[in-house]
Amino acid sequence: MPAYSKAVMDHFENPRNVGRIEDADGIGEVGNARCGDIMKMYLKIDDDVITDVKFNTFGCGAAIATSSMATELIKGKTIDEVLTLTNKAVVEALDGLPPLKVHCSVLAEEAVKSALVDYYNKSGRAKPKALEDFKVNGDAHDAPTNS
Amino acid sequence: MNIYFDNAATTVCGDTVANAVFTAMKEVYGNPSSVHSLGQKAALALDRARSDVAKLLNCEAKEIYFTSGGTESDNWAIRSAALTGALKGKKHVVSSKFEHHAVLHTLNRLEKEGYEITLLDVYSDGIVRPEDAERAIRDDTALVTIMYANNEIGTIQPIAEIGSICRRKGVPFHTDAVQAVGHIPVDVKADNVDMLSLSAHKFNGPKGVGVLYARQRVPLNIFMEGGAQERGRRGGTENVAGNIGLATALTEAVENLEANAAKTIAIREKLVKELLKIPKSRYNGDPEKHLPGVANFCFEGIEGESLLLKLDAAGICASSGSACTSGSLDPSHVLLAIGLSHEIAHGSLRLSFNEQNTFEEADFIIKTLPPIIEKLRSMSPVWERIQKGGK
Ligand SMILES: Cc1ncc(COP(=O)(O)O)c(C=O)c1O
Numbered sequence: 001m002p003a004y005s006k007a008v009m010d011h012f013e014n015p016r017n018v019g020r021i022e023d024a025d026g027i028g029e030v031g032n033a034r035c036g037d038i039m040k041m042y043l044k045i046d047d048d049v050i051t052d053v054k055f056n057t058f059g060c061g062a063a064i065a066t067s068s069m070a071t072e073l074i075k076g077k078t079i080d081e082v083l084t085l086t087n088k089a090v091v092e093a094l095d096g097l098p099p100l101k102v103h104c105s106v107l108a109e110e111a112v113k114s115a116l117v118d119y120y121n122k123s124g125r126a127k128p129k130a131l132e133d134f135k136v137n138g139d140a141h142d143a144p145t146n147s
Numbered sequence: 148m149n150i151y152f153d154n155a156a157t158t159v160c161g162d163t164v165a166n167a168v169f170t171a172m173k174e175v176y177g178n179p180s181s182v183h184s185l186g187q188k189a190a191l192a193l194d195r196a197r198s199d200v201a202k203l204l205n206c207e208a209k210e211i212y213f214t215s216g217g218t219e220s221d222n223w224a225i226r227s228a229a230l231t232g233a234l235k236g237k238k239h240v241v242s243s244k245f246e247h248h249a250v251l252h253t254l255n256r257l258e259k260e261g262y263e264i265t266l267l268d269v270y271s272d273g274i275v276r277p278e279d280a281e282r283a284i285r286d287d288t289a290l291v292t293i294m295y296a297n298n299e300i301g302t303i304q305p306i307a308e309i310g311s312i313c314r315r316k317g318v319p320f321h322t323d324a325v326q327a328v329g330h331i332p333v334d335v336k337a338d339n340v341d342m343l344s345l346s347a348h349k350f351n352g353p354k355g356v357g358v359l360y361a362r363q364r365v366p367l368n369i370f371m372e373g374g375a376q377e378r379g380r381r382g383g384t385e386n387v388a389g390n391i392g393l394a395t396a397l398t399e400a401v402e403n404l405e406a407n408a409a410k411t412i413a414i415r416e417k418l419v420k421e422l423l424k425i426p427k428s429r430y431n432g433d434p435e436k437h438l439p440g441v442a443n444f445c446f447e448g449i450e451g452e453s454l455l456l457k458l459d460a461a462g463i464c465a466s467s468g469s470a471c472t473s474g475s476l477d478p479s480h481v482l483l484a485i486g487l488s489h490e491i492a493h494g495s496l497r498l499s500f501n502e503q504n505t506f507e508e509a510d511f512i513i514k515t516l517p518p519i520i521e522k523l524r525s526m527s528p529v530w531e532r533i534q535k536g537g538k
Contacts, residue, residue: 012456018526033490033529036450036469036478040528058527060452060469 004061005095011065016072019054026119030110030136037063037104039111041071045119048079055111062101069093070108079116083130085109110136148462150508154349155298155326155441155499156466160392161351167395168353171388179385180374189387196394203401204343204360205334212359212367212377213390217325219370220344220359221249223381224321225292227361227368228342229257231319232289241283241291243267243275244484247298250323251480267293271486273302273432281312291320295327295343299468299481299497300432301441303331310339319365325349325357329400330408330438330501341365345397347389351501352396356389407502411439414500414509418442421513425520427533431485431495441499443468445487448530449494449523451478457519463512468495490529 004012021042031037037059044052053075057067069090074082087105091097097105113134120127151159160168175192177185198208214220225240232238242254244266254264265283267275275293284291291313296303306322313320321342327333328343329350335343341362348354361367373382400407419430419442427447446454451467458465468479469492477483478492487495498512524530 009456012453013460015526020531029528033493036489036493038528056526056528056531058448058529059450061456063450064453064526 003098004065005097007069007093007095008062008065008097011068011094012061015055015064015068017054017068017075018056020056021052021054024054024115026115026117026122028111028113028115028118030114031059031063031107033058036060037107039063039067039107041067041111041115043112043115043119045079050074050077050079050082059104060101062097062104063107065094066090066097066104066108067111070112074112079128082112082116083128085112150463150504150511152498152500152504152508152512153464153466154501154504155301155497157348157354158351158501159503160353161396161399163399164352164392164396168388168392171391175387175391179387180376192391193385193387196390199394199398200358203397204328205336206360207363209378210360210363212361212381213385213393214357214359214370214381215355215386216348216357217247217323217344217346218249218357220346220357221247221292221321221323222253223359223368223370224342224344224361225250225253225257225290227366227370228290228292228319228321229262230368231366232287233262237287237289238262239265239285239288241265241267241280241288243269243293243304245269245273245297245299245481246292246294247323247325250292250294262289269297269302269484272436273297273300273481273485274436275304275309277305277308277312280309281316284312284316284318288316288318291318293320293322295322295324295333296331296438297432297481298326299441299479300443300485301326301438301499302432303327303436303438306340307338313341314339326438326441329397330404330411330440332404335360335362342367347393347396350396350400353389353392356386356393358393403502408439410502411500411504414504414506415439415442417506417509418498418512422516425517429491431482431487440501441497443482443495443497445482445491446494446496446520447491448527448533449520451493451495453523454494454496454519457523458515461515461519463515466497466499468497469493 024042025045026043029040040056042054053071055067057064087109090105175189177189179190197211201208258264267279310320319341323344325346328345343360346357370381429445431443451469468482482492
């Protein structure tokens, strides 16, 4: 097993913002069960500010820790600020990830962005430039038992 | 506190074994190739270790080759049979889909070198069918290699039957018995095997020590050039202390085999009975044709690595075949070979134990595991979907 930093283990053991938001303004789901990681991110957005965020994750220690850290990094931030969030920031905030696990942080970034895309689609507002050609790498919303 | 349920990965050295190794290192330190008395003392001790192992496997001492472990024995046996076959124009090898990587990767390499490989199905029960082996054998088959017992799910293969088919057809037969030896009766004659790999650290012996049994009539290539050690086929001063440790561990394991198995099976039955009460859980592999000390489960909606981390935090050492623990994007090839979906295979847990484990430890696992699974499921979008009835 990979050696995880203290910060990763802390976010794995005590994940922040776990759960669902029933009346979420935007929901994003990325990854697929085939590869062993699925992240689902729920956002409440008020006046372009992320007022609440919750997540659910199926995956390894790093998948859970990066989801948790991503929610911490975006809570209370404006959408513009959130759009500058990269997977690198998540990795740094966790004091690093084993090389094999960096893809989990990419997934976390994509989960946030995909929830924002959902928000813009639902609200009918024009998407900011940064989200215009956003595509997730993993085929999200895949039925979990497809093999 | 450490509750060690990962004995299929490796075991702790027993006191008798550790003492035998220590004594050998301090007192039997001569080089077995030396003429002087200390050298001869070492040569004698090595001979004794070799003939002890031979007796326990029911073969001759000169059919035992000490190696650095299961991986080396597998590589050596397969390479040797492949080279011997190629000399007669035979470049086809039959094996199974769920062999250890020591076998599968060697076969991959052979394929790149122009051999043809047939990997037999292992069905949902994790058992190779002898009929399939018979059908797969061709005129140009150089080797059949089938593991004795699988390291992840513990299923025992019909080795004697496959061996007798190979004997009848004149095809060399190798078995990777790394998980079997010391845990279930293994007899190279009764099992009709030509070559067999075993590894000391799977039965409370030291790591990095193993044996390749090669029947006298079966040609065995030189593995490493060097001195005349191992009858000229594997040069290098012998690991005298390690080999003595192997022989001591094997002697202990075989002497106590029945009593150990009885206790281990009782632990296993308890674990299986209780853990299958967890909703959406399954037991992997045939429950009858089975090693005493391995039990493999899948729990839907969770991922194996996070499960192992939580168990470790609770003091329980176990293993999983999830992608994150296999070091690739795919979950274990063994679980896929028995037909599990990727998603379910990611949620696997292997508990492996032996006579040194206790019923109290099993009880602790039975008590600790369900709330951990519940916690992971409560935050899993896959579990949410399963709960909603969507597949
Ligand atoms: C079935 C099987 N074959 C081969 C090996 C490799 O043995 P070793 O670790 O001694 O090289 C193992 C153990 O890891 C095994 O379980």
